[in-house]
Amino acid sequence: MGVPTLGCDCPVCISDDPRDRRLRPSVLLRWNDSGHNSGRECVVVIDTGPDFREQALRYGLTRVDAVFYTHSHADHILGMDDLRPLSFKSFREDGPIPLYAAPEAAEVLERIFDYTFSPDSTYRTRARVQLQPLAERTVLHGVELLRVPVMHGDMEIAGFRFGRAAYLTDVSDIPESSFALLEGLDHLVISALRYKPHPSHATVEQALAWAKRIGAGHTWFTHISHDLGHEQTNRTLPENIRLAYDGLSLPVNVGAAR
Numbered sequence: 133m134g135v136p137t138l139g140c141d142c143p144v145c146i147s148d149d150p151r152d153r154r155l156r157p158s159v160l161l162r163w164n165d166s167g168h169n170s171g172r173e174c175v176v177v178i179d180t181g182p183d184f185r186e187q188a189l190r191y192g193l194t195r196v197d198a199v200f201y202t203h204s205h206a207d208h209i210l211g212m213d214d215l216r217p218l219s220f221k222s223f224r225e226d227g228p229i230p231l232y233a234a235p236e237a238a239e240v241l242e243r244i245f246d247y248t249f250s251p252d253s254t255y256r257t258r259a260r261v262q263l264q265p266l267a268e269r270t271v272l273h274g275v276e277l278l279r280v281p282v283m284h285g286d287m288e289i290a291g292f293r294f295g296r297a298a299y300l301t302d303v304s305d306i307p308e309s310s311f312a313l314l315e316g317l318d319h320l321v322i323s324a325l326r327y328k329p330h331p332s333h334a335t336v337e338q339a340l341a342w343a344k345r346i347g348a349g350h351t352w353f354t355h356i357s358h359d360l361g362h363e364q365t366n367r368t369l370p371e372n373i374r375l376a377y378d379g380l381s382l383p384v385n386v387g388a389a390r
């Protein structure tokens with residue numbers, strides 16, 4: 133819902149700590165291509181929620197090479213249309229921006245943004261984007277993204293691993309087979325909504341247990357509701373487990389894709 137949450141005046145929603153102001157969750161990956169486009173900056177976004185435009189302005193996003201979707205809920209997709217100006221720009225050099233999505237997410241994107249994807253669309257300034265099936269493993273400009281299946285209520289959605297970091301949002305359970313994809317991480321970003329149980333999101337306690345089992349050097353909680361104040365919650369967590377905050381930036385070792 134974002135923090136402040138509309139209509140709420142709880143201590144976290146009225147807090148003046150900037151880390152208590154939370155736009156909807158998203159990740160920006162940037163790296164320099166070491167392959168045949170040597171030196172060129174590559175930019176990948178995971179999820180374009182309703183705050184995508186604001187985030188793009190705030191963090192200086194001027195191009196996008198690809199978008200990966202975790203799932204099709206509103207807080208993860210509704211900003212897709214704001215790719216339009218960036219897509220016009222990149223279309224001239226590289227063609228449409230690929231949007232990697234599992235079948236369920238692709239279907240919802242096609243329905244909601246019918247004027248973008250329908251072959252019958254007469255909307256001439258639609259985003260120059262193209263849905264692509266989400267594979268187990270995608271290599272883009274020398275970096276490998278692995279799909280890490282997680283459960284979100286009764287829906288299987290996608291988490292991602294890139295090098296020695298992983299991003300798992302909207303998690304309510306982690307299938308046993310996914311733990312093998314999460315070994316040897318320097319950074320784990322994982323959702324932890326609040327203390328109270330929720331049908332499709334992990335509590336802080338569940339996320340803590342997974343964080344300890346996965347054993348990343350650093351764990352960052354994201355997708356945080358207004359029940360969790362930044363400072364107060366951090367005081368209760370182990371030293372290498374912290375709440376993430378808008379604008380948090382982490383160097384990630386992505387190694388060389390085979």
Ligand SMILES: [Zn+2]
Binds near residue numbers: 205284302
């Ligand atoms: Zn969701």
Ligand SMILES: [Zn+2]
Binds near residue numbers: 205207208302355
């Ligand atoms: Zn969500």
